[in-house]
C-alpha cells in the first residue's frame with residue numbers, strides 16, 4: 063500500500079488555487095502517513111509569452127509548511143519543490159537548493175527550446191515524432207548540466223500533450239499502439255537518460271497524473287519503469303501531481319501491482335534529501 067504522496071501543488075504554484083491546509087486535511091482523511099509539497103519553481107519561464115510565471119517566496123513557503131507540521135502532528139509533512147530544468151538556469155537553481163533545507167527536489171522538464179509543449183504551436187513547429195524525440199534530447203541535455211535534485215519528474219510527460227494521444231483520450235481510447243511505437247523509436251535515448259540518472263544516483267517518480275490525463279498509464283509508462291529497474295535503478299517515488307484536493311493520491315491503488323510487475327518490492331520517500339525505502 064502506498065501511504066505517501068510525494069508530488070503535490072498548492073496555491074504557491076501559479077497553476078493551483080488550493081490552500082496547503084486543505085491538502086493536509088485531505089491527506090489525513092485518506093490515511094496517508096506523509097505528504098511532500100512540491101510547488102513549482104521554473105526559473106526563466108517565458109512569462110511574457112504564456113502570461114504566467116512559476117516563482118514564489120520560498121521563505122514564506124517553508125514557514126507555511128513548518129506551521130502546518132506543528133498544527134498537524136498526525137502526518138509527516140515534507141518540504142519539497144518541483145524545479146523546472148532548463149539549460150540556462152543552473153546558477154539560480156543550485157543557489158536555491160543550497161540555501162534551503164528541502165527534504166526533496168523533483169527535477170522536471172517543462173520546456174523544450176523555451177517552448178511549452180502543452181500548447182499546440184509546439185506540435186505545429188516540430189511535428190509529432192520530432193516533438194517527442196526533442197523532449198527526450200532536451201531531458202538528456204538537462205541531466206548533463208549538474209542540477210541538484212533527487213528524482214526526475216514525469217519522465218514521458220511529453221506524451222500527455224502530443225496530438226495522437228490527445229485525440230485518443232478525447233474519444234476515450236487508450237493509445238496503446240502509439241505508446242508501443244513511440245517507446246520503440248525512442249528506446250536508445252530513453253535508455254541513455256535512465257543510465258545517466260542511475261549513474262548520478264537519482265531516482266524517477268511514478269506520476270499518477272497520467273491516469274488523471276486518461277493515458278491509461280502513469281508517467282512514465284510501465285515499460286520505462288521496468289527498464290529503469292533492469293538497468294539497476296532502485297529509487298522510485300510516487301506522486302499524484304495533484305493541484306486540487308480531489309486528486310491527492312489519485313489512482314494510488316493501481317501502483318503496488320505495477321511496481322511488483324516491474325520488479326520492485328519497495329518505493330522511496332525522501333527526508334532531508336535522503337532516500338528511505340518503504341515496503342509496498
Ligand SMILES: [Zn+2]
Nearest residue numbers: 144170215216
Ligand atoms: Zn511537472
Ligand SMILES: [Zn+2]
Nearest residue numbers: 069071144303
Ligand atoms: Zn507537478
